[in-house]
Amino acid sequence: MSQTPKQSAEHPVPTSADVARLAGVSRATVSYVLNNTSAVRISEPTRRRVREAAEELGYVPHAAARSLRAGHTRMVLLPAAHVPVGPLYSRFFNELQWALRRLDYTVVQYGSLGLDGDEAARAWAELRPVAVVSLGEVALTPHGVGVLKRSGAKAVITLGPERVEGAHSLVMDQREVGGCAAAHLIGRGYRNIGVLMPDEPGLELFSRPRLEGATEAAMRTGARIEPLTMSYDEESAAALAADWRGLGLDAVYAYNDEYAMLLMRALQDEGVAIPRETAVMGADDLLLGKLLRPRLSTVQIDLVTGQRLAGLVDRVVRDPGAEPERHDLMRARAVHRESS
Amino acid sequence: MSQTPKQSAEHPVPTSADVARLAGVSRATVSYVLNNTSAVRISEPTRRRVREAAEELGYVPHAAARSLRAGHTRMVLLPAAHVPVGPLYSRFFNELQWALRRLDYTVVQYGSLGLDGDEAARAWAELRPVAVVSLGEVALTPHGVGVLKRSGAKAVITLGPERVEGAHSLVMDQREVGGCAAAHLIGRGYRNIGVLMPDEPGLELFSRPRLEGATEAAMRTGARIEPLTMSYDEESAAALAADWRGLGLDAVYAYNDEYAMLLMRALQDEGVAIPRETAVMGADDLLLGKLLRPRLSTVQIDLVTGQRLAGLVDRVVRDPGAEPERHDLMRARAVHRESS
Numbered sequence: 009m010s011q012t013p014k015q016s017a018e019h020p021v022p023t024s025a026d027v028a029r030l031a032g033v034s035r036a037t038v039s040y041v042l043n044n045t046s047a048v049r050i051s052e053p054t055r056r057r058v059r060e061a062a063e064e065l066g067y068v069p070h071a072a073a074r075s076l077r078a079g080h081t082r083m084v085l086l087p088a089a090h091v092p093v094g095p096l097y098s099r100f101f102n103e104l105q106w107a108l109r110r111l112d113y114t115v116v117q118y119g120s121l122g123l124d125g126d127e128a129a130r131a132w133a134e135l136r137p138v139a140v141v142s143l144g145e146v147a148l149t150p151h152g153v154g155v156l157k158r159s160g161a162k163a164v165i166t167l168g169p170e171r172v173e174g175a176h177s178l179v180m181d182q183r184e185v186g187g188c189a190a191a192h193l194i195g196r197g198y199r200n201i202g203v204l205m206p207d208e209p210g211l212e213l214f215s216r217p218r219l220e221g222a223t224e225a226a227m228r229t230g231a232r233i234e235p236l237t238m239s240y241d242e243e244s245a246a247a248l249a250a251d252w253r254g255l256g257l258d259a260v261y262a263y264n265d266e267y268a269m270l271l272m273r274a275l276q277d278e279g280v281a282i283p284r285e286t287a288v289m290g291a292d293d294l295l296l297g298k299l300l301r302p303r304l305s306t307v308q309i310d311l312v313t314g315q316r317l318a319g320l321v322d323r324v325v326r327d328p329g330a331e332p333e334r335h336d337l338m339r340a341r342a343v344h345r346e347s348s
Numbered sequence: 349m350s351q352t353p354k355q356s357a358e359h360p361v362p363t364s365a366d367v368a369r370l371a372g373v374s375r376a377t378v379s380y381v382l383n384n385t386s387a388v389r390i391s392e393p394t395r396r397r398v399r400e401a402a403e404e405l406g407y408v409p410h411a412a413a414r415s416l417r418a419g420h421t422r423m424v425l426l427p428a429a430h431v432p433v434g435p436l437y438s439r440f441f442n443e444l445q446w447a448l449r450r451l452d453y454t455v456v457q458y459g460s461l462g463l464d465g466d467e468a469a470r471a472w473a474e475l476r477p478v479a480v481v482s483l484g485e486v487a488l489t490p491h492g493v494g495v496l497k498r499s500g501a502k503a504v505i506t507l508g509p510e511r512v513e514g515a516h517s518l519v520m521d522q523r524e525v526g527g528c529a530a531a532h533l534i535g536r537g538y539r540n541i542g543v544l545m546p547d548e549p550g551l552e553l554f555s556r557p558r559l560e561g562a563t564e565a566a567m568r569t570g571a572r573i574e575p576l577t578m579s580y581d582e583e584s585a586a587a588l589a590a591d592w593r594g595l596g597l598d599a600v601y602a603y604n605d606e607y608a609m610l611l612m613r614a615l616q617d618e619g620v621a622i623p624r625e626t627a628v629m630g631a632d633d634l635l636l637g638k639l640l641r642p643r644l645s646t647v648q649i650d651l652v653t654g655q656r657l658a659g660l661v662d663r664v665v666r667d668p669g670a671e672p673e674r675h676d677l678m679r680a681r682a683v684h685r686e687s688s
Contacts, residue, residue, distance in 0.1 A: 266636065
């Protein structure tokens with residue numbers, strides 16, 4: 009096995025041997041200097057010579073070689089999102105990246121589009137991350153968690169609707185969101201409640217448990233829950249609105265604020281009075297929901313902070329033998345405005 | 349240098365040697381089978397034995413070791429977005445991932461939050477990607493492009509407001525968007541045009557050239573351009589709206605549809621008639637912009653397709669010596685609705 013990447017005639021890839029030659033030192037010295045090893049005493053002029061030689065040749069260390077030598081990486085693997093990411097999630101994600109970087113981890117996102125849980129776990133394991141934080145894009149199984157741990161991952165943390173055996177699980181039970189929306193509507197006297205299910209692929213992970221939560225909340229009260237399907241486009245909203253009065257509904261929980269805004273406008277265009285004839289409820293507490301008239305009622309969802317999640321990653325990496333923990337994170341509350 | 353990651357007592361990491369022992373074959377055979385090397389003839393029963401042994405032990409190949417052996421990877425590195433990602437971009441991004449996967453590349457996103465262009469290039473180079481597609485999150489310099497190429501990257505492609513020397517550049521000149529918005533407003537008779545600059549960090553990359561484009565379009569006509577600052581919150585919009593009449597503006601291009609919706613509502617709440625007293629224009633052609641009344645005029649922006657970008661990546665990887673190309677991609681057109 010060769011440590012040196014193949015060289016092409018056009019772009020010869022400089023190696024640590026080239027740096028050592030130019031600086032007049034050993035390869036070991038190059039490695040010590042560029043990896044900032046403090047265990048070995050090397051004079052400042054030598055360090056400078058090595059850095060200048062590396063700069064001149066355009067040499068950068070090979071992360072793979074380094075991680076093979078060290079037997080592990082500081083890489084935290086986060087699967088990349090493959091559904092549209094709203095401002096809430098984006099802020100959480102930036103916070104998480106910053107906090108992990110401050111703890112000296114490298115954050116790598118890895119596309120897992122089209123892979124099932126076990127395929128994804130295998131692909132991730134090949135990168136030998138020290139930690140994997142799965143944000144629910146892929147349904148990781150206990151088998152997948154085992155694959156990752158056997159490949160050397162010290163922390164496997166899942167953030168999603170359900171606990172995954174063997175992993176530290178941050179459970180965000182989406183049923184809470186639907187339950188909260190339905191309870192709000194029932195509390196305000198509505199009894200025939202539509203629950204909108206987006207037709208777009210990838211969102212069932214959220215929409216199905218939200219429907220379940222609404223159904224559970226209604227069962228205790230005798231209210232009726234009616235699942236409805238709509239795509240995120242004006243035609244689909246208009247078609248649903250055209251048949252609205254035949255459905256016999258007095259309220260609708262429309263998945264999130266964007267779908268709710270779209271449906272509310274379509275209902276208004278059909279002459280349906282909001283909330284007198286039909287109450288409308290979204291979720292996510294988007295700023296834009298306050299711009300329509302009537303102002304949209306919503307469910308506010310608290311995400312875990314990136315800071316806190318980064319702290320958990322670091323704690324588990326340092327103590328990988330600890331029993332997997334389960335934390336329930338979902339905090340949802342109804343925000344009453346004018347549409348309900 | 350050891351090829352074997354360090355083992356802990358709790359989670360011994362299975363190696364290819366363990367698989368070889370269990371299957372009763374050589375390590376080379378394990379490597380041939382698990383990397384699907386077709387150059388070597390190995391009987392189907394042996395292949396099966398190796399696969400079963402790997403499965404039983406939970407062994408997965410080490411991507412780093414494999415890329416060191418091969419001298420290169422099939423990794424395409426995409427810097428991770430660190431500003432909120434809208435539905436347009438998200439769709440483009442998924443398409444790109446799918447298309448690259450079909451071409452047998454692995455897509456890795458890498459957080460580069462807080463790094464400047466050269467720091468980011470160095471961090472990316474350490475991963476030895478075969479291709480880097482920089483989507484404008486980081487201002488890659490010609491020096492950074494050189495670092496990446498010398499580390500073995502065969503394709504360095506930038507997608508952003510400007511050409512980067514040495515890289516294949518897909519130039520999306522954001523000035524087009526601002527120019528298009530201003531030209532639309534001027535064409536409809538407005539002469540005193542505010543241009544909204546979001547106060548949020550990270551958006552200057554888009555907002556500054558959009559302002560430039562608007563200014564250039566106005567210069568040819570004698571219309572006045574007035575830069576304005578606003579944060580994406582109701583308080584900031586209300587403060588701007590409260591002083592609106594003192595500004596002497598008859599139109600505003602408000603960066604994008606979200607800012608435009610927020611400002612338009614604040615102006616309406618101040619009693620400013622849209623578009624009679626002030627025309628409002630957004631950009632991005634969001635579905636939600638059609639839900640307000642009056643319906644929001646906007647600039648529709650065509651993104652390059654993920655499919656096409658993946659094709660370019662593959663073409664450059666196969667022919668890395670080709671002269672860097674520059675493609676101008678921005679296609680923007682004004683969509684007139686009711687607010688202008």
